[in-house]
Amino acid sequence: MHDSTLPLARRDLIAHRLDAGQSVHSGALATEFGVSEDAIRRDLRALAQQGLCRRVYGGALPLSPASGPVAARQAEAPAQKQALAQVACGLIQPGMTLFLDTGSTVAHLAAHLPVLPDLRVITNSLPAAAVLMQRNDLSLVLIGGGVDPSTGGCTDARAQAALALYRFDLCFLGACALSQKQGLAGFDLADVDFKRQLIDRSAETALMMTTAKLETTAPYAIAGLDAVADYILAADAPAPVADALRAAGARVHLAHPDRSMT
Structure with missing residues (x-):
């Protein structure tokens, strides 16, 4: 899938996976979307700034669901x-x-x-x-x-x-x-x-x-x-x-x- 012209759509798909509790890896995402790993890293930085994940080396982890009372x-x-x-x-x-x-x-x-x-x-x-x-x-x-x-x-x-x-x-x-x-x-x-x-x-x-x-x-x-x-x-x-x-x-x-x- 080549999605380099639609970074927001790509970012939404990554966010959806993280929200479902899936960890993601920048190399695999870059191959899937047909973009560079730098582009994926920018996506992950943006999602981390929104509080949707925490970046780790090579990808990102979803936040734990155990944050409520x-x-x-x-x-x-x-x-x-x-x-x-x-x-x-x-x-x-x-x-x-x-x-x-x-x-x-x-x-x-x-x-x-x-x-x-x-x-x-x-x-x-x-x-x-x-x-x-x-x-x-x-x-x-x-x-x-x-x-x-x-x-x-x-x-x-x-x-x-x-x-x-x-x-x-x-x-x-x-x-x-x-x-x-x-x-x-x-x-x-x-x-x-x-x-x-x-x-x-x-x-x-x-x-x-x-x-x-x-x-x-x-x-x-x-x-x-x-x-x-x-x-x-x-x-x-x-x-x-x-x-x-x-x-x-x-x-x-x-x-x-x-x-x-x-």
Whole structure:
């Protein structure tokens, strides 16, 4: 397809693919549209300036869909999140001190946390705490501070100071985006700072992630792929992403639909 005389139409087609959650590569686009890679790079720069993508070497990644308030995201892909939570429960052992981070997927884990002896749970997530406060079989601590509606939890300076008082056997991290080239990323700077400290305070870190967030990006870097020991992904996660996580030294657990909870 030769489209060199219609840069706006070409740009719209690229934007449509990014909006659909597809990553794009400048070389492949240049061949497809019959234009130079410089022309494609100009398109990607313009789209990035509009906030429609974030440029990476050789192409661009779509922005993660996880930019809205956690309350709105709670009802998205419930079966997939429950399947992820079931697999994640298998990582939890008696006597552990857990940290549950903010995020709608982690909130699903809180709703299905197993009954195990001497379990201690620390969280900055109000939805997770609201679920767990109904239970009398575990010890629960809520880290406080200013509540951010977009994350559903506390991530400000007060919360970050409180985090320094603890250490965790296992933390279930929340993240807005994951890509092979850029690692883990988020939309809120205070939340990202909190997550970086959380990784440092944890002996092991696990991450549940829905497929819609894979190969997407967000403005602020959390950590590289090697910061997480266990990734729990949906069964339809792209094989190259799972392979990249294994290459980074992580264990990858796939959650199949027939394992989702009812």
